[in-house]
Amino acid sequence: MAMERTYIMVKPDGVQRKVVGDIVGRFESKGYQLVGMKMVQPDRSLLEDHYDSLKEKPFFPKLMDYMSSGPVIAMVWSGKDVVATGRKMLGATNPLDSAPGTIRGDYAIDVGRNIIHGSDSVESAEREIGLWFTDDELMSWQDHSHDWVY
Numbered sequence: 001m002a003m004e005r006t007y008i009m010v011k012p013d014g015v016q017r018k019v020v021g022d023i024v025g026r027f028e029s030k031g032y033q034l035v036g037m038k039m040v041q042p043d044r045s046l047l048e049d050h051y052d053s054l055k056e057k058p059f060f061p062k063l064m065d066y067m068s069s070g071p072v073i074a075m076v077w078s079g080k081d082v083v084a085t086g087r088k089m090l091g092a093t094n095p096l097d098s099a100p101g102t103i104r105g106d107y108a109i110d111v112g113r114n115i116i117h118g119s120d121s122v123e124s125a126e127r128e129i130g131l132w133f134t135d136d137e138l139m140s141w142q143d144h145s146h147d148w149v150y
Ligand code: RTP
Pocket: 054, 059, 063, 092, 093, 111, 112, 113, 114, 116, 117, 118, 119, 120
C-alpha cells in the first residue's frame, strides 16, 4: 500500500474567502490524516523556491504577487495515494476546466485565483514539505481511524 505525504496549501484568496474550514473538512472526511498545519506569510524567496520550475513562465511575476498578497495555510496530509487523490480533489489547474465537486470547480473561476495548491508527485511533495516545514513541526501520531477507511 502506497502510504504517502502531500503538501497542500490554501492560497491567499482561499484564506480571504474563508474556505479553509471546508478544505480541511474535505480532506478529513475523505479519510486522510493531518500531520502538520500552520499559517504563514510567505516571503518571495520561499515562493521562488516553491515555484522554481515556473521561473521562465510569463505569468511568474503575477504568480509571485498573488502568492505573497496575504497569509497562506500550509498543510501536510498523509495516507494511501494522497498525492494523486489530493490533486483529484483540487480539480484542474484552470478552474474553468475543474469539475464541479472539486475544490477549484466549486470555488474558483480564474487560473490566477485558484484557491489551493497540491503537490503533483511524491518527489515534489517531499521537496515542498522540506521547504515549508521543519521536521519538528510534523507529527508522527498513530491514527487508527484509517482502519475503518482502508
Ligand atoms: P499549483 O502548483 O499551484 O498546485 O498549480 P498546478 O500544479 O495545478 O499548476 P502549475 O502549472 O504548476 O501552475 C502553478 C500556479 O500558477 C498559476 N498559473 N497562472 N496562465 C496563468 O496565468 C497561470 N498558469 C498557472 C496558478 O495559480 C497555478 O496554480
